[in-house]
Amino acid sequence: MTANPGQTIVIVGGAIVGTMSAWFLRHLGHQGPVIVLEKDPTYRYASTTLSTSGIRTQFGCDINVRMSLFGAAFMKAAKQHFGPDADVGLRENGYLLLAPKGPPTARLEAVRMQREAGASIAVLTPEETRARFPWLNVSDLEMATLGTANEGWFDAWTLLQTVRTGARALGVEYRHAEAVGFETEGSRIAAVRTAAGERIAADWVVNAAGPAAGRVASWVDVPLPITPRKRTAFRFSGPLDGAMMPLVFDTSGLWMRPESGRFICGITRPGDDPPAWDDFEPDHALFEDHVWPALAHRVPALEQLRLEAAWAGHYEVNELDHNGVIGFPGTPENFVIAAGFSGHGVMHSPATGRGVAELILHGGFRALDLSPLGYDRVRENRPMVETVVY
Ligand SMILES: Cc1cc2nc3c(=O)[nH]c(=O)nc-3n(C[C@H](O)[C@H](O)[C@H](O)COP(=O)(O)OP(=O)(O)OC[C@H]3O[C@@H](n4cnc5c(N)ncnc54)[C@H](O)[C@@H]3O)c2cc1C
Structure with a gap:
């Protein structure tokens, strides 16, 4: 039909x-x-x-990798579809996914699948990670993976x-x-x-x-x-040059990336995001209790930072x-x-x-x-x- x-x-x-x-x-x-x-x-x-x-191509299901590649191609073709002024601000700085100490078998298997689906993923040792991103504490890492194309963020x-x-x-x-x-x-x-x-x-x-x-x-x-679950994001400034920084996804569930001369971040804590139909109030305690300690551990320079704003939105979680x-x-x-x-x-x-x-x-x-x-x-x-x- x-x-x-x-x-x-x-x-x-x-x-x-x-x-x-x-x-x-x-x-x-x-x-x-x-x-x-x-x-x-x-x-x-x-x-x-x-x-x-x-936008990232590092997923566990290959259909999601392919959908991201389609999305990146669509954004890159914005002018073709919507005229010469169209620009959705795609910045391909990549996602850096950090892996804790332990056998990396599952991660490497995921990389193989992602590459087969068309993604460009680099596998980095802790030393290589530190050489590229000297501000990062790699002492407790087994490895990292970095999307070298079609990953980053947009507007x-x-x-x-x-x-x-x-x-x-x-x-x-x-x-x-x-x-x-x-x-x-x-x-x-x-x-x-x-x-x-x-x-x-x-x-x-x-x-x-x-x-x-x-x-x-x-x-x-x-x-x-499908349930709406509240997620809080924070914006801060700190003594770090974010120009070439990827989105960092830490072993703790913390993520952070640069945004217009500052940084944004959040943390994923399984089971910690109750259904929230009309609640858009940011969870301010999350920053003090979980985000900041994780930030300071992974990026020691961020022991000094200034929290500037927070907002909350709803994930549409397929349970x-x-x-x-x-x-x-x-x-x-x-x-x-x-x-x-x-x-x-x-x-x-x-x-x-x-x-x-x-x-x-x-x-x-x-x-x-x-x-x-x-x-x-x-x-x-x-x-x-x-x-x-x-
Ligand atoms: C903090 C946060 C960070 C995120 N980060 C990312 C990210 O980095 N990358 C990414 O890809 N995704 C991210 N997401 C997820 C992403 O935002 C959603 O998956 C996506 O926006 C879903 O789009 P949508 O149009 O389905 O839903 P929505 O953007 O929620 O739109 C649904 C629309 O339907 C309207 N609506 C609802 N009910 C009715 C009704 N009965 N009648 C008429 N209108 C109705 C609403 O007003 C709304 O405008 C994030 C989400 C959050 C909250």
Whole structure:
């Protein structure tokens, strides 16, 4: 089953995943109405705008490596797609993943898989790591891996606005509206209902509601184990030159990278991020208790630093396996899910948007086979766990 040229496609959620889906629907030639419903056009609480905008190819699942490479290529082709002024600020400084003392077998196996999928990854001894990054304490490390291309960071807000403007220029309609339910007819969604009492007829519906995607799916009794979990990020300045610095992911769960002459950082502590539906209050204690000690250990120069700001956003965590879900749940038959990216949704949004458009317009994936991320594994409780998450 594929969309007819004049059919109406309604997308719930107008941040990066919804916007990429809309743009690719037009890019691949859909002529009928594409309507994006966004409850907050300022995107104040969207994960996209609160994210730390990193892109990496170091993942445990090879589909994620391939999606990142697609994302990097898309960002590099911004001018081609969106005109000579388009620039999403991609900086390929790499991710430096540090490994603690111990047998490195699993890490080296991951590197082999990442390279096979097309990533450029260097394996560094502690001495080589220190030679390249003399400010780093390597005394307790076994090794490090560094992405030498297609890894780093970009400006998520600019990416969103660039693609959104491009989508609108191609006739995508953005409506300031909160979806509150679906009307079904037989095995299909017939319309989306909004908080203002509108009924928007739909031939196809895409669930791109980010952390709220589980709630949206529940309107049509589709189980989707996605929970919003709060993540706090901090900005600080310190006596260190960040110009050539990669994003450092430490053995403690700490990550840090340079940002506009300063640094940003955070820490991943498994089990420490409870579900947080409306809570956007930064966890200030985290810095004092966990982040700062880890920073000072790994980068001794940062014993002296000045904390300047903190903010919190929501990860849309797929509790099944920390991987996105892209596909048809089956019933309703015209419903597509694109959510659950668990901290890697911006970098994967170009591949996701293209995949959503291909599913609707062609009935299957073409550019990149995203079928491992389909809904079947949720239905069958068959996790495909992504281990490199933070
Ligand atoms: C602190 C932090 C750091 C991160 N770092 C990275 C990173 O380095 N790299 C990376 O790739 N990813 C990162 N992520 C994850 C990334 O931000 C998300 O995976 C990605 O933004 C998901 O995009 P989305 O469009 O699905 O969701 P969102 O950006 O949350 O957008 C969903 C949109 O749907 C709207 N919406 C929801 N419900 C409704 C409704 N009922 N009706 C209408 N509109 C609705 C919301 O208002 C929102 O605008 C990070 C996230 C956080 C919180």
